[in-house]
Amino acid sequence: MDSLRSFLDTNKDRLVNELFELLKIPSVSADSAYSSDVFKAANFVASSLKTAGCDSVEICQTKGFPIIYGEKLIDPILPTILVYGHYDVQPADPIDLWDAPAFEPIIKKTDLHPEGAIFARGACDDKGQMYMHVKALEFMTSTGQLPCNVKFMIEGEEEVGSDNLTDFVKNNTTKLKNDVILISDTGMIAKDTPSITTGLRGLSYVEVEVTGPNRDLHSGIYGGAVANPINVLAKMIASLHDKNNHITIPGFYDKVEDLSNQERAEMAKAPFSIEAYKDALKINAVYGEKGYTTNERNSIRPTLDVNGIWGGYTGEGAKTVIASKAHAKISMRLVPNQDCHDITSLFKSHFESIAPEGVTVKVTPHHGGQGYVTPINNVGYKAASMAYKDTFGKSPIPQRGGGSIPIVALFEKELKSKTILMGFGLDSDAIHSPNEHFGLFNYFKGIETIPLFYKYFVELQSKM
Amino acid sequence: MDSLRSFLDTNKDRLVNELFELLKIPSVSADSAYSSDVFKAANFVASSLKTAGCDSVEICQTKGFPIIYGEKLIDPILPTILVYGHYDVQPADPIDLWDAPAFEPIIKKTDLHPEGAIFARGACDDKGQMYMHVKALEFMTSTGQLPCNVKFMIEGEEEVGSDNLTDFVKNNTTKLKNDVILISDTGMIAKDTPSITTGLRGLSYVEVEVTGPNRDLHSGIYGGAVANPINVLAKMIASLHDKNNHITIPGFYDKVEDLSNQERAEMAKAPFSIEAYKDALKINAVYGEKGYTTNERNSIRPTLDVNGIWGGYTGEGAKTVIASKAHAKISMRLVPNQDCHDITSLFKSHFESIAPEGVTVKVTPHHGGQGYVTPINNVGYKAASMAYKDTFGKSPIPQRGGGSIPIVALFEKELKSKTILMGFGLDSDAIHSPNEHFGLFNYFKGIETIPLFYKYFVELQSKM
Numbered sequence: 001m002d003s004l005r006s007f008l009d010t011n012k013d014r015l016v017n018e019l020f021e022l023l024k025i026p027s028v029s030a031d032s033a034y035s036s037d038v039f040k041a042a043n044f045v046a047s048s049l050k051t052a053g054c055d056s057v058e059i060c061q062t063k064g065f066p067i068i069y070g071e072k073l074i075d076p077i078l079p080t081i082l083v084y085g086h087y088d089v090q091p092a093d094p095i096d097l098w099d100a101p102a103f104e105p106i107i108k109k110t111d112l113h114p115e116g117a118i119f120a121r122g123a124c125d126d127k128g129q130m131y132m133h134v135k136a137l138e139f140m141t142s143t144g145q146l147p148c149n150v151k152f153m154i155e156g157e158e159e160v161g162s163d164n165l166t167d168f169v170k171n172n173t174t175k176l177k178n179d180v181i182l183i184s185d186t187g188m189i190a191k192d193t194p195s196i197t198t199g200l201r202g203l204s205y206v207e208v209e210v211t212g213p214n215r216d217l218h219s220g221i222y223g224g225a226v227a228n229p230i231n232v233l234a235k236m237i238a239s240l241h242d243k244n245n246h247i248t249i250p251g252f253y254d255k256v257e258d259l260s261n262q263e264r265a266e267m268a269k270a271p272f273s274i275e276a277y278k279d280a281l282k283i284n285a286v287y288g289e290k291g292y293t294t295n296e297r298n299s300i301r302p303t304l305d306v307n308g309i310w311g312g313y314t315g316e317g318a319k320t321v322i323a324s325k326a327h328a329k330i331s332m333r334l335v336p337n338q339d340c341h342d343i344t345s346l347f348k349s350h351f352e353s354i355a356p357e358g359v360t361v362k363v364t365p366h367h368g369g370q371g372y373v374t375p376i377n378n379v380g381y382k383a384a385s386m387a388y389k390d391t392f393g394k395s396p397i398p399q400r401g402g403g404s405i406p407i408v409a410l411f412e413k414e415l416k417s418k419t420i421l422m423g424f425g426l427d428s429d430a431i432h433s434p435n436e437h438f439g440l441f442n443y444f445k446g447i448e449t450i451p452l453f454y455k456y457f458v459e460l461q462s463k464m
Numbered sequence: 465m466d467s468l469r470s471f472l473d474t475n476k477d478r479l480v481n482e483l484f485e486l487l488k489i490p491s492v493s494a495d496s497a498y499s500s501d502v503f504k505a506a507n508f509v510a511s512s513l514k515t516a517g518c519d520s521v522e523i524c525q526t527k528g529f530p531i532i533y534g535e536k537l538i539d540p541i542l543p544t545i546l547v548y549g550h551y552d553v554q555p556a557d558p559i560d561l562w563d564a565p566a567f568e569p570i571i572k573k574t575d576l577h578p579e580g581a582i583f584a585r586g587a588c589d590d591k592g593q594m595y596m597h598v599k600a601l602e603f604m605t606s607t608g609q610l611p612c613n614v615k616f617m618i619e620g621e622e623e624v625g626s627d628n629l630t631d632f633v634k635n636n637t638t639k640l641k642n643d644v645i646l647i648s649d650t651g652m653i654a655k656d657t658p659s660i661t662t663g664l665r666g667l668s669y670v671e672v673e674v675t676g677p678n679r680d681l682h683s684g685i686y687g688g689a690v691a692n693p694i695n696v697l698a699k700m701i702a703s704l705h706d707k708n709n710h711i712t713i714p715g716f717y718d719k720v721e722d723l724s725n726q727e728r729a730e731m732a733k734a735p736f737s738i739e740a741y742k743d744a745l746k747i748n749a750v751y752g753e754k755g756y757t758t759n760e761r762n763s764i765r766p767t768l769d770v771n772g773i774w775g776g777y778t779g780e781g782a783k784t785v786i787a788s789k790a791h792a793k794i795s796m797r798l799v800p801n802q803d804c805h806d807i808t809s810l811f812k813s814h815f816e817s818i819a820p821e822g823v824t825v826k827v828t829p830h831h832g833g834q835g836y837v838t839p840i841n842n843v844g845y846k847a848a849s850m851a852y853k854d855t856f857g858k859s860p861i862p863q864r865g866g867g868s869i870p871i872v873a874l875f876e877k878e879l880k881s882k883t884i885l886m887g888f889g890l891d892s893d894a895i896h897s898p899n900e901h902f903g904l905f906n907y908f909k910g911i912e913t914i915p916l917f918y919k920y921f922v923e924l925q926s927k928m
Contacts, residue, residue, distance in 0.1 A: 201684060205782045214746035220665060220867030223797050224767030225758045227751035230792075231701065231770050238702035241695070282678035285821035287691035294689045303688030306695050307785050312772035313793060318669045318830040320795055321771050328694075329777060331784055333687045357749035366782035403684030 004451060007139045008444055015447065016107070016118065016440070018048070019131050022087070023105040023120040029065060029088035029160045038156050041087045042066045045134075045154050052134045053141025054152065062164035065156030069175070072141065073149045079461045080149040081454060082178035084411070084419075085130030085185065086158035089122035090432050097434035107440070112191060112428060117437040124438035125431035129184035129424060130154060132446035140451050147458040151178060158185075162407050169414045178417050180380040180457060183408070184446060186401065186423030189270050191441065194388040194396035196381065197421035199300065200405050202334035202371030204343040205307075208351060209362040210236070210326045216312075219320040227358030229326040230311045236354055236361075237328065240304055244290035247304050247332075249350045255337040259300050263376060263398065267295060270397045299400030303333045329366075336373035344368060370409035372419070373400075379460045380420040387452035391445055422453065468915060471603050472908055479911065480571070480582065480904070482512070483595050486551070487569040487584040493529060493552035493624045502620050505551045506530045509598075509618050516598045517605030518616065526628035529620030533639070536605065537613045543925045544613040545918060546642035548875070548883075549594030549649065550622035553586035554896045561898035571904070576655060576892060581901040588902035589895040593648035593888060594618060596910035604915050611922040615642060622649075626871050633878045644844040644921060645875050648910060650865060650887030653734050655905065658852040658860035660845065661885035663764065664869050666798035666835030668807040669771075672815060673826040674700070674790045680776075683784040691822030693790040694775045700818055700825075701792065704768055708754035711768050711796075713814045719801040723764050727840060727862065731759060734861045763864030767797045793830075800837035808832060834873035836883070837864075843924045844884040851916035855909055886917065 008015075027041035028034040042059060049057045049070035057070040065088065073080070092102035100106050105120035118128065133152070140146040153176065155165055169176060189195040212229040213222070242248050259267075272295055278286065288297040297303070311326030313319035334343055348363040355361040374381055376398045388396040401421075408419050424446040430436045472479075491505035492498040506523060513521045513534035521534040529552065537544075556566035564570050569584035582592065597616070604610040617640065619629055633640060653659040676693040677686070706712050723731075736759055742750065752761040761767070775790030777783035798807055812827040819825040838845055840862045852860040865885075872883045888910040894900045 203684075203784070205784070207782075212745075212747060217745075218867070219767075219769050219771060219795055220667075220797060220865075222745075222762060223769045223795075224765055225750060225752050225762040226745060226747060227749075228769045230773050231705070234698040234701035234770065234773070235705075237695065237698035241699075281676075281681075281686075281690060283676060283690060283822050284824075285691075286689060287820065287822040288689050298686060298689040301688055303683075305683050305687045305692045305786055306698065306776065307683060307783060308776035308778045308787070309694050309698070309790065310774045310778040312770065314772045314774040314791075318671075318793065318795070319771060320667070320669070322769055323772070326773065327778075329782065331683055331687075331782070333684060356751065358747050358751040360748075401684075403682070 003143050004139065004448055007143070008448060015135055019118065019128060019443070020105045022127050022131060023118070023122055024103055026103045026121070027088050027156065028091050029157050030091055038065045038088055042068055042156055045087050046070070048131070048134050049152055052138035053146070054137075060168065062168060064164050067156070067165065067168050068152065068154040070152040071150065072137070072146065074146060075149070078148040079179040079458055080151060080177065081457065082151045082153060082176060082181045082415070082417070083133045084181060084183045085133065085154045086126045086156065087130065087154055088156040088159050089125070089127065090159050092121045094434060099435055113439040113441060115440050117439045118443065119435060119437040121436055123436050124425045124429040125436065126158065126185045128438040128443055129446065132184060132424065132443060133182070133450055135447045136450035139447070140454065145451065147454050151176065165407060166410060169410060173414055176415055178415065179461065181411050181415070181417055181419040182422060182453065183419055184422050184424055185405070186421045187425035187427055187429070188423055189397060189399060191426060191439065192392070193271060194392045194394065195270065195399040196384055196388070196396045197401045197423060198376055198381070198398040199336055199373035199400040200371055200403065200408060201299070201302070201401070202338060202340045202409070203331060203367070203369045204334060204340045204347065205329070205331040205366040205368060206344060206347055207329050207364045207366060208233070208327065210355070210359050211324060211362070212359045213322070213324055216324050217322040219322050222322055226322065227356060228322050229359055230323055232356060232359050233309070233311070233326040233328060236351065237306060239354060245288055246290070247302065249346050251346050252302070252343065255339070256302060256335055257337055264296065266376065266398050267300070267400070268293065270295060270399060300335060302335050302338060304330065306330050334371045336371045338371060340368035340370055369406035372405070372408040372412065374418050374420065378418055379457065379464065380418050383453050383457035383460055384420050384422050386456040387449045390452050391449045422449070467607050468603065468912055471607070472912060479599055483582065483592060483907070484569045486591050486595060487582070487586055488567055490567045490585070491552050491620065492555050493621050494555055502529045502552055506532055506620055509551050510534070512595070512598050513616055516602035517610070518601070524632065526632060528628050531620070531629065531632050532616065532618040534616040535614065536601070536610065538610060539613065542612040543643040543922055544615060544641065545921065546615045546617060546640060546645045546879070546881070547597045548645060548647045548871075549597065549618045550590045550620065551594065551618055552620040552623050553589070553591065554623050556585045558898060563899055572901075577903040577905060579904050581903045582907065583899060583901040585900055587900050588889045588893040589900065590622065590649045592902040592907055593910065596648060596888065596907060597646070597914060599911045600914035603911070604918065609915065611918050615640065629871060630874055633874060637878055640879055642879065642881050643925065645879070645881055645883040646886060646917065647872070647883055648886050648888055649869070650885045651889035651891055651893070652887055653861060653863060655890060655903065656856070657735060658856045658858065659734065659863040660848055660852075660860045661865045661887060662840055662845070662862040663800055663837035663864040664835055664867065664872060665763070665766070665865070666802060666804045666873070667795060667831070667833045668798060668804045668811065669793070669795040669830040669832060670808060670811055671828045671830060672697070672792050672794060674819070674823050675788060675826070676823045677786070677788055680788050681786040683786050686786055690786065691820060692786050693823055694787055696820060696823050697773070697775070697790040697792060700815065701770060703818060709752055710754070711766065713810050715810050716766070716807065719803070720766060720799055721801055728760065730840065730862050731864070732757070734759060734863060764799060766799050766802060768794065770794050798835045800835040802835060804832035804834055833870035836869070836872040836876065838882050838884065842882055843921065843928065844882050847917050847921035847924055848884050848886050850920040851913045854916050855913045886913070
C-alpha cells in the first residue's frame with residue numbers, strides 16, 4: 001500500500017478539519033438538552049460513510065438515538081469486516097476545568113505530543129477513533145484497494161448503556177453477518193508501544209445486609225451477648241479471601257481459564273514500573289492474589305472487592321450502640337468463561353451459608369456483565385499484529401483490560417464472531433474528563449494501520 | 465424498727481406529694497433553657513435535707529450547677545455513710561411520645577404496678593431514688609433512730625458527665641470522708657427479686673482509619689492489585705476475635721479477674737429466660753464468648769464491639785470504586801482491674817501491628833472510663849443484703865451491670881471507700897425515655913430498706 005503515505009500527506013489538513021466538524025456537534029447522549037445535536041451527529045456519520053464509499057447507508061431509528069448502518073459489499077466470497085463505533089459523547093462537565101471550550105476543537109502541542117493533539121470532547125472517545133475507520137475506508141475505496149466486504153454499525157447511545165443496541169443486533173443478525181468485528185474504543189500501552197486489548201473482565205455486583213437484633217441496642221447492656229451485625233459482616237467479608245488472597249466462594253474459579261505461559265510471557269513484555277505504580281498511588285506495597293503479578297491481578301484474574309460499607313454510628317464522637325443492621329456493596333470482576341449470573345448465584349448461596357446463628361442475611365444483586373477474551377492465535381489478532389508491526393515497527397503487546405465493555409460479549413453471542421479491540425488511544429487522553437484530547441500521531445497512525453489490517457486479514461483468511 | 469411501717473402508713477400521701485413538687489421542676493441539665501430550674505431543684509434539695517434533719521447544708525457552687533452537701537454528725541466514733549445522688553434529669557424529648565406532660569407528675573396503675581406508679585421525668589432517675597434517702601433520714605432523725613453519722617452529696621450534672629464532681633471530690637476528701645458510699649441510681653432484677661449491682665464495666669472507645677491508595681480508584685482497573693481499605697479493615701476487625709469469641713489483643717485479659725464459683729452461682733440465681741430474651745430481640749440465637757452464659761457475657765466479661773463502620777460508596781445502586789479510606793468506631797467494655805488507658809494503648813499497638821503492607825492505620829482514642837467491683841463479702845454488701853432480706857423476704861442477688869458509671873471508680877480512688885449500689889428501679893421504668901415512671905411499691909420499699917441498711921451496717925462494723 002505504497003499510496004497510503006501519500007494519501008495521508010496530501011490530505012492531512014482535510015482529515016483533521018472534517019473531524020473538527022464532527023467534534024463541534026455536542027452530541028451528549030446523557031442530556032436531553034442536546035438531543036437534536038445527537039441526531040445531527042448521526043446524520044454527519046451517515047453522510048461521511050456515503051462519501052467514504054459505502055454503497056448503502058441507513059439511519060436506523062430506535063427508541064433512542066439512531067444506529068447508522070453502512071456497507072460496501074464487493075464480493076460474497078470475500079471475508080466481511082464489521083466496524084463498530086459510537087458518535088455520542090460524555091457530558092463536558094465540569095466545564096470550568098476545560099482550558100478551551102469542549103466543543104470548539106483546537107490543536108495544541110503537549111510534551112507527549114510535540115506534533116500536536118486535538119483537544120475536544122470526543123476527540124478520542126470515540127469520534128476520533130471511529131472516524132479513523134471512515135477515512136481508512138475512503139482511502140481504500142478511492143484507490144481501489146478495498147480487499148473485502150465492509151459493514152459499519154455506529155451507535156449514538158454508548159455513553160448511556162447502549163440500551164437499544166441489543167435488540168438491533170438480535171434483529172439484524174443476517175445483515176450484520178461478518179468474519180471479524182473491529183473496534184477502536186480502547187487504548188494502547190504507550191505512544192511507542194502498540195497493544196491490543198485481548199480481554200475484558202465481567203462483573204457481578206451485589207449488596208448485602210446483615211440483620212441482628214430488631215433494634216439498635218446499648219452496647220453496655222447487650223455488648224458481648226448478642227451477635228453484632230457489623231462484627232459479623234466484617235468476619236464474613238474477611239472470610240471471602242484466604243491467606244493467599246484467593247477467593248473462597250466454592251466453585252468461583254471452576255471456569256477460570258489459566259492463561260498459557262506464552263500469553264503470560266507476552267503480557268509481561270509491557271513496560272511497567274512497580275515503583276512508579278506505587279508512587280502514583282502513594283502506597284508502600286502492592287497487594288493481591290499470590291502467584292500473580294500486578295498486571296495479571298488487575299486483568300486476567302477475577303477479584304472481589306468491597307465498594308462500600310456502612311452501619312451503626314458514623315457521626316462525630318462516640319456512641320455506644322450495637323446496630324441492628326450492617327450493609328456492604330461488593331463487586332466481583334470476572335474473567336472470560338465466568339458467567340456473571342452464575343457467579344452472583346454462587347456468591348449469594350455462599351454468603352447466606354456462612355451467616356452465623358443470631359443474624360439473618362439478605363443478598364440483592366445489582367447489575368452485571370459478561371467478560372470477554374480473544375485468543376491471540378486467531379486470524380483477526382494475527383492480522384492486527386502484522387498491521388501494527390508495519391506501522392509502529394514492533395509487534396503489539398496483548399493486554400487484558402480490567403474493566404468491562406458488555407457489548408463485546410453481546411456481539412460474540414449473537415453474531416458468532418470475534419472482536420479485535422484495536423485501540424489507538426492513550427491513558428493520558430483524559431477521556432470522560434476535562435481537556436480530552438487525541439494525538440495527531442495516534443489519529444494518523446490509526447488511519448494508516450487499519451487498511452493494513454484489512455489486507456492481512458484477507459490474506460490470512462484465504463490461507464485457512 | 466417497729467415504727468417504720470407506721471411512719472410509712474401515716475405519711476404515705478405526704479411522701480408522694482413532696483416528691484411531686486421536686487418532679488415538677490424541669491431540671492434538665494443538658495438544656496440551658498432550663499438553667500434556672502436546675503438551680504431551683506438544687507435549692508429544693510438543700511431545704512429538704514434541712515427538713516430531714518441535717519445539721520448543716522451547703523449549696524456548693526461549681527463552674528456548672530451546684531453540688532448540695534448536707535451532714536448530720538452524731539458521734540465521731542460511729543461510722544459515717546455518704547449518700548450520693550443527683551437532682552438533674554434527662555431532657556423529656558421526644559415529648560410527643562409522653563402520655564401525660566413530663567413535668568406534671570401523675571399516678572397511674574399498670575399491669576406491673578396495680579398499686580400505682582409515679583409517671584414523670586426523673587421519677588426514677590434519680591429524683592425518686594435520691595429522695596428515698598432524704599425521707600429515710602427524716603424517719604431516723606424524727607424517731608431518734610439514726611445509728612451513725614450521715615453525709616449527703618447530691619449533684620446537678622450527672623446527666624451531662626459530672627464535669628465538676630471530680631474536682632469537688634478531690635478538693636473535699638476530708639469533708640467527704642466516710643466508711644461506705646450508698647447510691648440508689650441503678651435497678652434490680654424484678655419487682656419481687658431484689659438485687660445489688662456489684663460491678664460496672666469500664667470503657668475504652670477508639671476510632672480507626674485505614675488508608676490505602678491516595679484517592680478513590682476504579683475497581684475495574686485496580687481491583688485485585690492494591691489493598692482495598694474496606695476489605696483490609698474487615699479482615700483486621702475479624703481478627704480481633706478468635707473462633708471462641710475471645711478477644712485476640714495480646715495482654716487484653718491479663719488483669720481480668722475470674723469470678724469465684726460462688727459468685728457465678730449467686731449470679732446464676734437471677735431469673736432469666738433465654739427464650740424471652742431472644743424473642744424480645746427477634747434473634748434466633750445468642751452469641752458470644754465460649755464458656756460463659758448470656759448474663760455473664762454482658763456483665764463480668766470484657767467485650768469488643770464495632771459501634772459504627774463506613775467507607776466507599778453507600779448511596780443507591782452500584783459504583784465500582786475502591787475507596788481510599790475506611791473507618792470504624794470500636795468500643796471495649798472492660799471489667800474491674802482492666803485500666804481503660806492501658807487497654808486503649810494495647811488496642812492501638814495491636815491494631816497498628818496487624819495492618820498489612822499497602823495500607824496505613826490511624827487509631828484515635830475517644831473517651832473512656834474505669835470499671836468497678838464490690839466484693840460480696842464486704843460489710844456494706846452484707847448490711848445491704850440483710851436489709852433487703854428483711855423487707856423483701858429474700859436475699860438480694862449480686863448483679864454485674866454491663867454499663868459504666870465512671871464516678872464510682874472516682875469515689876473509690878479518692879475517698880478510699882466502697883460503694884453499695886442499692887438500686888430500687890426496674891428495667892421497665894423507661895429511664896431516659898418517654899413515660900418514665902417509678903412504682904409506689906419501689907419508692908416505699910426503698911424508704912423502708914435504707915434505715916435497715918444503716919442499722920445493720922453499724923452493727924456489722926462494730927463487730928470488726
